[in-house]
Amino acid sequence: MEHGSLTDPSQSTFSLVDEDHTFANAARFTLNQDPRTKFCGYSIPHPSDNRLNIRIQTTGDAAKDVFNDSCQDLMVICQHVRSTFDKAVVDFRMSKSVNGMDIDSNN
Numbered sequence: 735m736e737h738g739s740l741t742d743p744s745q746s747t748f749s750l751v752d753e754d755h756t757f758a759n760a761a762r763f764t765l766n767q768d769p770r771t772k773f774c775g776y777s778i779p780h781p782s783d784n785r786l787n788i789r790i791q792t793t794g795d796a797a798k799d800v801f802n803d804s805c806q807d808l809m810v811i812c813q814h815v816r817s818t819f820d821k822a823v824v825d826f827r828m829s830k831s832v833n834g835m836d837i838d839s840n841n
Contacts, residue, residue: 746797748788754778758786764804764811770795771804 737747750757758776765774765788773791790797 743796743798744794745791746789746801748790748801749785750788751785753786755786758788760808761788761801761804764808765790765800767807768800768804769793770800 737749755778758778762774762776765771770792771790772793774789776786776788778786788801790801792800
């Protein structure tokens, strides 16, 4: 849910349900990498409340668009990390089987 200003779309607060520090800190990182972001921060109102708030202020672009672009960037980063990890696992298993060790992939 977006809690923005009708008169100034460059600043908004987004309330997300079922997310925690893991997503919020990663989103904050990618938002702060964007030169259109003036300010970005997040808060979790209460530990028992399953919600977080992300506040974004931009240099003029709509905060919703900057947030959307940032989430897309975060997905690209996660895909890169996953593919790099998968390749490293395959390389490790290949190097161990070449050296005479049989690595069981079911463990």
